[in-house]
Amino acid sequence: MNTKRHLLISILTVAVLVGSALGIMAQGKRDKMKGKPMVMAKMMKSPPHMLMMAHMKSMSEFAKTLHHQAMMPMALDVEFARAAVGELRHSLDAMDAIHQKHMATMSDEMKAKMKMMMDKMDKGQATTKEHVMALETAVQADQPDAKQVAMHAGALLKHVAMMSKMGGGQKPGKKMAMKKMTMKPM
Numbered sequence: 001m002n003t004k005r006h007l008l009i010s011i012l013t014v015a016v017l018v019g020s021a022l023g024i025m026a027q028g029k030r031d032k033m034k035g036k037p038m039v040m041a042k043m044m045k046s047p048p049h050m051l052m053m054a055h056m057k058s059m060s061e062f063a064k065t066l067h068h069q070a071m072m073p074m075a076l077d078v079e080f081a082r083a084a085v086g087e088l089r090h091s092l093d094a095m096d097a098i099h100q101k102h103m104a105t106m107s108d109e110m111k112a113k114m115k116m117m118m119d120k121m122d123k124g125q126a127t128t129k130e131h132v133m134a135l136e137t138a139v140q141a142d143q144p145d146a147k148q149v150a151m152h153a154g155a156l157l158k159h160v161a162m163m164s165k166m167g168g169g170q171k172p173g174k175k176m177a178m179k180k181m182t183m184k185p186m
Helices: 002-044 047-070 078-105 108-113 115-139 146-166
Strands: none
Touching (some): 047 078, 047 146, 078 115, 108 115
16 A cells, blocks of 8 residues: 555655646747737737738739729720839838838848848838839820739739738738627616
8 A cells, every 4th residue: 555655645646747848838938928918919019010001001002903993894094004013112102111211110130030020021112012013014105004013903903902811911901890889678
């Protein structure tokens, strides 16, 4: 009986030690991740981020409108197309200026921490610029090729939607769903 008691105590001791070790490891992992959601939440509510998301929403609306008009059976209105592409360029340039200004205020340590995300964002911004430049070229013709305009506007629309999701916003052009509230009788 004494041996059984020692064996039981040994097993319980090992179990407590293993459980403690696992708890310590889990706590360390939580501590590592503790600040990241808070930093991201704070960034999502920052004025530069909110302005960037507003410009992305604007780009989405102009790209959607341009795409829709280019898909119509009648000839694409040149003035309309040039104005829409001008607004796309305006939003793109504004986003670039906001990004550059924000980067200038960031410490080297913060830039290092956010390097991977910033690289991804820069790549996305380069793709956005390519689409806008293609649209600028397309609408400079006396009579723009509606198929080319529709193709580039559609690609830009998809890209902006993807970038918006990455940036923490909802898909541009979509309204947030409201939960239906029910009243409980008293």
